[in-house]
Amino acid sequence: MEPTEKESLNEPTAEGSSTTDTSAMPKDPSKDFSPENAKKMQELFAKMMKDNPETYKKFEEFKQMQPLLQPHAFWDTQPVQKVTETMGISEITPGPIEENKKNDISTEPIKLAEGFEWCKIDIHNEEQAKELHELLNKHYVESDGGTFKLDYPLDFLKWALCPPGYKPKWHIGVRATKTKKLCAFIAGIPLNLTIMGEEVKASSINFLCIHQKLRSKRLAPVLIKEVTRRINRTDVWQAIYTSATLIPKPFSDAVYYGRPLNYKKLVEVNFFKKDKSFNAKKKLYTLPDETETPGFRRIRKKEIKKVYPMLKEFLSEYKVAINFSPEEAVHYLNYRENVVYSYVVEDPETKEITDFISFYSLNSEVIGHDKHDTMNAAYCWYYCSTKTPLESLIKDATIMAKKEGFDIFQMLNIMENEEVVDELRFAKLKGTLHYYLFNYRLPNINPEDIGVSFV
Template sequence: MRKQSFLTPPSYLGVIMAFTDVPRTSEHSTSADPTSSATASTSSAPQAQDVAAEAAPPSTGNVATVDDEDGYDGQLPDFSDDEAASAPTTNAPKLLPPKPRGPPGARNKKSGSLASSAAALKKKLSPGNKATKTTASSGQASSSTSNTEGIKMTDNQLDAVMAKLALDQPELAGKLQRLDVQELINQAGINEKFLKGESGLMGKAVKDMASHKFWSTQPVPRLDESLQDVREGPLEPNTPIEQIPREPIKLHKDFVWSNVELNDSAQLKEVYDLMTNNYVEDPDASFRFDYSAEFFEWALKPPGYVPDWHVGIRVAATGKLVAFISGIPLDLRVRSVTKRCTEINFLCVHKKLRSKRLTPLLIQEVTRRTHLFGIFQAIYTAGAYLPTPVSRCQYYHRNLNPQKLVKTGFTSIPRNSTMARLINHYRVPTETKLVGLREMEKKDLKQVARLIRAYNARFDIAPAMANKEVEHMLLAGRGKDVDGKRVGQIVWTYVVEEPGTGKITDVFSFYSLPSTATKMTTRTLVNAAYLFYYATTACPSCADLGDGSTATAVTNWKDETQEERETLQKRLIELISDCLILTSKLGFDVLNALTLQDNSLFLEDLKFGKGDGFLHYYLYNYATKPILGGIDATDGGSGVGVIML
């Protein structure tokens, strides 16, 4: 789950959405939090490719969906990786979070008349404007107009929007009318479907089930069926082993399947090169994920991994690796049922072979291979709204190095603000405060594993991790000690040990996934950290776990009392405050997080900025009722406890 933030000045669309309240028809629908800062960006940032199969949300630009691919025409392109991409190369959004909101209190300077300001406001949200323009290749309507009506806001909501717009642009004070704001909402098509992620601005990118030519053939919940009334469980029965094809999916004669052996340094480098040159860029190709060999070692080789599920496509004549998809096994609990599943990730097709029908072939082939192992369910994520999400989370971002982010174009200084104010706003202390805080060691494994299992058991969907899996996720990516320095470290894990007793009361972790600023004259990295698994005895289900010899009753997070939630919130703020200090001291420029787990209890308090990007969670061949994603303030939290890299 997907992976970086791109910050922008205040957005009029963000102001309107911040005061929008749409009745929720399902648990994964969203409404904006009226108490949040109203300076969200509307532009989308890069996200990692995944099993969304080259589908992208309205704001991603020239990206083909799996249903729009034309098919391979038998004409092999020149696969030079040195050639600059002529268009954004994002395959499918995942974990590169979009631009978060800027710091509060930055007012816009006065400029122009009401007429020019109103005109600019309308132009920003008008069809055909660059900020909202889409292309036919992205699977969206090419029309520049829309008949989509916006939501109807109450007078109080319209007044709140006008007040916020006047605060950000003082020359509008007393001159805007409710009708002006409602007209802009109608013009932009800000309706319930837009807020739920089912369509883009002006109604673009709306698809029914029949339009999803690939996904309509797969065992996934249909868009035209209500998940509220779903019968939980597999959508199709397991296929008898003798009926599963033993031969790979047929490819064009110019290509061959390849089992990518990650234990071979040469093949590991091939995956690295493919990802480096073709994986994820933001829409204007300013940033690209900078994966490392150590990252792939950690992410793709957990305990029990199957080498056969690291699937590649090569050019038959040259052997060049031009496409890749991975699957790793995991035990996934969905409410009260635990299934052996496949986590699908790292789908990448060479940018010169996009829209050539390789993506559905990759998905079908890795599915066939997992079926041979008796696994018939999978989990995957996407920024796009596909058939049909089980949950939806939102990205948040904590700026740690304003100077670096501004220099690289990763963020900008809000109007009428200064770098000094930005630095002061995001400054963190230099020393941690928690007594007993230290790096996790192998001797802590049993306690930490028990704590994480109990903590995750509170959520509606979460991995069921054995000790060896916890060890891999939290310790295997620590790198190697070379001359007193840690080399190749991917993940950092810290515990809080109770003085005098040796009891581990808390644990938190984060991992590193930097991006290269491609438009800098010299190679410059934006060092991004991503909040990973954490747990604390401050929640009632984890307060007394004993030695693990007896089962402990677990209370679902939704059933915890207000007092229990407040106690948990206080402790999480203390933990993640120290996490911010550690990430800053380690040289990270930004800490990214989603609204999963109990993150909504501390994101706003710790100055994480709300992003405009969302991550949808999908289950393959399994139906379940929607799970809260922590987006709505009224949700009080999230039922999602699984984190995909």
């Protein structure tokens, strides 16, 4: 029988208090592997490995992945990658985990718990759109301290959810049977990916939201199963999604950086802490009034057909990237006030479009502040740099964002973003965004190898 915790942590008897000769007795292994000794061994092991950066990196990755070694009642039943597959236990060959046929997929919806029913959310129906807006704004994403809540305007939701070829049946809601109140939502959005050079027909999964009072009802797995079923019925078997929660198993992890545009306001709303260097930092974050790249200006819709092949070639260099169709490029990249802001660089001499950059608008409600009720945030979207250095492109984008009234410019360390964070005075923000693939096996990749940006 294994020793109990109490037994394994017992103190040895005082010297001379026992007449038993223990010198020839085998050691009690439980004492060698006590929590205290295990911690000391881990610290010693980490110290030794610091001399080998690559080994130390693997050790840190292993520590971060430890929660994934625990049982996961839902995800252990799904075609998602296992953490052991990227820990040197087996070789990773990119490709589908399961092969299926849509005729094998049930035509009947997943059964919901009593008191709930499925519904389709029509984002173009004013009443339903307002219901979705209210659900997301109250129950979707909130900062740890409850100070900020993301605010998704209706125009933004229509842009994010309804690209060319979108599937209305993939916009799935759950209502309370008696009151008909919308209490949960999940969305699938069709897209094409390029994964390690292979084109993959897929979907992105976004806006999984459940009313806070219903979080104990285990609705999330049911929503995921149902959106998966509906997507599979269209003969699409792969999906990409992100989450701040660590679940089995991300293929990459990204972090956010933020460049203050209105430092004074960010301190006032407590997004940044005020310290003795406030005035120096306020001066440090000052930006020019006008953009600096000759020919930098707002894009015209007709120019997207010129930007499209440049962007397509640019994104093809990444290991995992979105593969826009021409119609999707027009939808996602055309300038839309209060939604997406897109700019090009036009060569002053040749009049050719040489570069492109965009950012989208996603503001946060500031909770309980007596002066500010909104923090205006611009998020780096897609770009392609062929002639103008990326540092200049992003700097000009931050200048335009400030002119448009944004308080902060944020971006993940995907694509080439991390190369410019120091020069452009971006600060690393809290939290990690994990990238996942559903029903696709892939080796771990670095965030700079990702060419997919999420809203």
